[in-house]
Each structure stands twice: as structure tokens, then as C-alpha cells.
Amino acid sequence: xxxxxxxxxxxxxxxxxxxxxxxxxxxxxxxxxxxxxxxxxxxxxxxxxxxxxxxxxxxxxxxxxxxxxxxxxxxxxxxxxxxxxxxxxxxxxxxxxxxxxxxxxxxxxxxxxxxxxxxxxxxxxxxxxxxxxxxxxxxxxxxxxxxxxxxxxxxxxxxxxx
Numbered sequence: 001x002x003x004x005x006x007x008x009x010x011x012x013x014x015x016x017x018x019x020x021x022x023x024x025x026x027x028x029x030x031x032x033x034x035x036x037x038x039x040x041x042x043x044x045x046x047x048x049x050x051x052x053x054x055x056x057x058x059x060x061x062x063x064x065x066x067x068x069x070x071x072x073x074x075x076x077x078x079x080x081x082x083x084x085x086x087x088x089x090x091x092x093x094x095x096x097x098x099x100x101x102x103x104x105x106x107x108x109x110x111x112x113x114x115x116x117x118x119x120x121x122x123x124x125x126x127x128x129x130x131x132x133x134x135x136x137x138x139x140x141x142x143x144x145x146x147x148x149x150x151x152x153x154x155x156x157x158x159x160x161x162x
Contacts, residue, residue: 029106029135031075031099037162038071038140046143047153055146055155058112058128061088063155071159073097078113078121096121106132108142130157137161 043066045053055063065088071081082092094113099106111127130142138161143154 027106027132027135027140028101029099029132029140033135033137034099034108034132034140035073035075038073038159039162040066040069040071040157041160042158043067044156044158045153046156047151048148053148057144057155060093060112065089066157070162079110096124106135108132 043057043063044050045055045063050063053063057063057066061083065083065085068085069081069083072079077096077098078094079097080092080094083090095110096113097108097110099108101107107129109127109129111121111124113121113124116124128144130144132140132142133156134141140159141156142159143156145152145154
């Protein structure tokens with residue numbers, strides 16, 4: 001009987017360790033977690049060589065221009081990102097941003113507002129959605145799917161809290 005309980009105890013410990021070491025956990029970030037000022041520290045491409053691609057990110061500027069960009073995501077939803085990389089079209093871009101949960105994933109969505117008044121944001125039908133794949137208090141990673149030669153690749157943005 002004692003061996004049986006020892007066996008159950010060992011089995012329970014192994015189950016707990018296995019569950020806690022699982023790498024399939026999804027990143028959950030609330031709107032409150034994402035609000036604030038962030039800097040894109042690094043941009044990379046998953047699924048293809050970045051040298052093969054000429055990506056214009058968010059229909060704005062080249063992918064490398066987003067490294068060093070600053071994103072302001074306030075509670076009101078009306079924020080901006082600022083491009084300051086040398087050789088890129090610099091300046092602030094006004095956005096309205098949102099956060100949503102879908103199928104257990106967290107998404108950061110935004111629409112450009114540069115030519116629209118804030119109260120007309122609802123009239124903009126198209127925007128962008130990035131899946132938050134990793135979140136920590138001062139860092140999060142978000143990726144955006146891109147169709148390339150018939151397959152889906154991902155542009156991955158690394159955000160650092162300012």
C-alpha cells in the first residue's frame with residue numbers, strides 16, 4: 001500500500017512538472033498591459049529570408065524603418081507611432097488602437113487616422129492586426145502574417161517599454 005501511494009505521489013509530481021514546462025502556453029495581455037509608450041527594438045521575418053523581401057510595413061514605410069520607432073498607446077485608444085530611422089520618411093502617424101482576445105490569443109489592432117478626425121475613426125474599414133505571441137511587463141512580441149509566394153510568412157516586431 002505504501003508503494004502504491006509513493007507511485008501516485010511520483011506520478012503527480014511528474015504531471016505537475018510536465019504541465020509547468022509546457023511551451024504551448026499562449027500570451028495573454030490585457031489592454032491595460034499594452035497601454036503606454038513602447039519602442040520597436042527589433043524587426044525580423046519568420047518563414048523567409050528578409051533579404052528576399054521588399055516589405056512595406058502597414059502600407060507606410062520599409063520594414064527596417066520600424067526599428068527604433070516609438071509607439072504611444074494611451075487608454076483613450078487614440079495614439080500614434082513615430083518613425084525616426086535615418087533614410088526613412090520620418091514623422092508621427094496618428095492611429096486608433098485596440099486589443100482583443102480571439103481563440104485564446106491576444107491581438108493588437110490599429111487603423112491609421114492621419115487624414116481623418118478622431119470622431120470619424122469608425123468610417124475607416126481597413127486596419128492592421130498583430131498577434132501578441134509573448135508578453136512580459138517591459139517587453140512584448142507581436143507578429144503579422146504576410147502572403148509571400150503562396151505561403152504565409154510572419155513579420156515579427158519586438159516592443160520594449162519606455
